Amino acid sequence: MNKMLKMNHRDREILLSTPLMSGLNPALGRRVMESAAVFGAEAKDVLFREGAEAENFYVVLSGYVRLFRLSREGREADIGVYGPGETFGECAMFLGCKYSFNAQAAEPVTLARFDVAKIRQIMTEEPEFSMALMGVLAHHLHDARENVANDRLHTAPQRVANYLLEMLQHSGAGNSNSFRLPFQKSLLAGKLGLAPEALSRAFSMLKTSGVSIRGRMVQITDAEALRRI
Amino acid sequence: MNKMLKMNHRDREILLSTPLMSGLNPALGRRVMESAAVFGAEAKDVLFREGAEAENFYVVLSGYVRLFRLSREGREADIGVYGPGETFGECAMFLGCKYSFNAQAAEPVTLARFDVAKIRQIMTEEPEFSMALMGVLAHHLHDARENVANDRLHTAPQRVANYLLEMLQHSGAGNSNSFRLPFQKSLLAGKLGLAPEALSRAFSMLKTSGVSIRGRMVQITDAEALRRI
DNA sequence: CGGCTCTTTGAGAGTGCTCAATGTACGTGG
DNA sequence: CCACGTACATTGAGCACTCTCAAAGAGCCG
Numbered sequence: 001m002n003k004m005l006k007m008n009h010r011d012r013e014i015l016l017s018t019p020l021m022s023g024l025n026p027a028l029g030r031r032v033m034e035s036a037a038v039f040g041a042e043a044k045d046v047l048f049r050e051g052a053e054a055e056n057f058y059v060v061l062s063g064y065v066r067l068f069r070l071s072r073e074g075r076e077a078d079i080g081v082y083g084p085g086e087t088f089g090e091c092a093m094f095l096g097c098k099y100s101f102n103a104q105a106a107e108p109v110t111l112a113r114f115d116v117a118k119i120r121q122i123m124t125e126e127p128e129f130s131m132a133l134m135g136v137l138a139h140h141l142h143d144a145r146e147n148v149a150n151d152r153l154h155t156a157p158q159r160v161a162n163y164l165l166e167m168l169q170h171s172g173a174g175n176s177n178s179f180r181l182p183f184q185k186s187l188l189a190g191k192l193g194l195a196p197e198a199l200s201r202a203f204s205m206l207k208t209s210g211v212s213i214r215g216r217m218v219q220i221t222d223a224e225a226l227r228r229i
Numbered sequence: 230m231n232k233m234l235k236m237n238h239r240d241r242e243i244l245l246s247t248p249l250m251s252g253l254n255p256a257l258g259r260r261v262m263e264s265a266a267v268f269g270a271e272a273k274d275v276l277f278r279e280g281a282e283a284e285n286f287y288v289v290l291s292g293y294v295r296l297f298r299l300s301r302e303g304r305e306a307d308i309g310v311y312g313p314g315e316t317f318g319e320c321a322m323f324l325g326c327k328y329s330f331n332a333q334a335a336e337p338v339t340l341a342r343f344d345v346a347k348i349r350q351i352m353t354e355e356p357e358f359s360m361a362l363m364g365v366l367a368h369h370l371h372d373a374r375e376n377v378a379n380d381r382l383h384t385a386p387q388r389v390a391n392y393l394l395e396m397l398q399h400s401g402a403g404n405s406n407s408f409r410l411p412f413q414k415s416l417l418a419g420k421l422g423l424a425p426e427a428l429s430r431a432f433s434m435l436k437t438s439g440v441s442i443r444g445r446m447v448q449i450t451d452a453e454a455l456r457r458i
Numbered sequence: 459c460g461g462c463t464c465t466t467t468g469a470g471a472g473t474g475c476t477c478a479a480t481g482t483a484c485g486t487g488g
Numbered sequence: 489c490c491a492c493g494t495a496c497a498t499t500g501a502g503c504a505c506t507c508t509c510a511a512a513g514a515g516c517c518g
Contacts, residue, residue, distance in 0.1 A: 077381035094367035138323035144373035
């Protein structure tokens with residue numbers, strides 16, 4: 001658990017193509033990279049807990065990470081799921097340096113860990129980096145609000161249909177009509193604010209709208225019908 | 230509607246004590262202020278629509294503003310409610326300069342409107358301002374995620390109890406056990422993701438936990454009982 | 459006092475959760 | 489290579505919750 005790794009060429013490449021870093025000039029990119037260290041974690045490893053002192057934020061290099069909050073009775077609610085190229089935990093820098101949620105590896109992952117103190121210094125000197133980070137924050141904000149609206153406006157089958165259509169866009173650029181779910185169904189259920197059973201039932205309802213599922217493979221024969229759900 | 234006003238001393242004072250501006254050095258504060266104009270709007274006036282070109286963001290000087298999204302069938306879901314001293318619409322600057330939600334005055338309001346182009350210029354030159362804006366973004370992000378978790382973890386009476394306890398903190402610093410709701414109950418219902426009827430029922434359930442309501446006045450006789458809900 | 463809006467109350471239906479049991483996939487070890 | 493075990497996924501039944509629709513009540517401003 002939390003095994004330190006040497007940053008290899010591939011890690012570096014992924015980091016540089018991240019929304020956080022892709023726009024930076026080469027010198028600045030190198031400087032930011034120097035405040036990062038790469039490590040691996042196993043499925044279910046806790047990366048940090050709500051309330052803990054935030055000395056780092058993270059970028060996912062491979063695998064998926066789950067952010068969630070706990071109720072007093074111990075029930076969990078997912079707040080977001082982040083995959084390769086995405087940043088998480090950065091908001092704690094501006095919220096009293098305390099994490100406001102829990103983070104857990106949903107599967108074996110490799111992560112880049114950034115040092116908050118060093119990054120904060122960079123921000124005071126390099127507006128270019130601040131702009132990039134604001135972009136990330138704004139994007140996360142947009143996602144979170146979209147989640148709120150989605151939960152409040154749409155039923156389970158509608159949320160699932162939306163998700164499938166979104167995935168269809170992002171994979172194969174629209175020419176293909178099938179793709180692979182990027183992670184476990186139970187994780188997807190959490191991301192959509194559903195119990196696993198509800199996701200399962202939603203999938204079986206969508207069969208009548210031209211969706212077929214085998215394992216993680218999804219095939220969509222009638223995207224129009226999905227949009228009408 | 231959208232009546233332009235001259236910025237008076239009081240407006241200036243409120244703006245300067247805002248999270249967005251309170252930390253800035255005087256010269257920078259003046260410069261930021263110069264990119265703003267004050268105006269008033271009536272209840273239900275639309276300030277901007279989802280998808281519209283974002284040339285401004287706003288700070289509330291008085292009254293409350295409602296942010297919401299629309300479903301295809303025309304149902305509305307509130308994403309946030311912002312009051313005096315709070316910023317909204319700033320995220321659009323980083324999302325292709327398109328607003329991603331609708332904004333509407335919930336009552337007569339006065340607002341400061343900031344010019345995005347000028348502010349963007351300031352950001353490239355003044356890291357101090359960027360830091361402040363990142364603080365605002367991070368805070369909004371935190372609120373939005375808290376909303377998601379709240380919706381998914383808590384029932385209507387629990388959400389209302391949470392809200393009342395929060396309000397009790399923020400008003401009177403804890404020595405008083407009563408306060409006034411800052412806006413209409415129907416707006417509060419929307420903010421909490423409830424139909425007005427559900428809010429009403431939640432209030433009447435909370436009567437047995439030492440909450441009494443008359444109009445907008447709330448009295449809490451047993452805060453401990455509320456916490457246990 | 460009358461008219462309007464906001465709020466409350468009631469009844470009914472839809473939606474998703476919990477719990478429990480069965481099915482299925484995958485990885486391990488015999 | 490097959491048998492087994494474990495974790496994941498599906499299915500069913502019952503229940504809790506909140507929405508919708510409809511009507512009655514309260515507050516506010518003219």
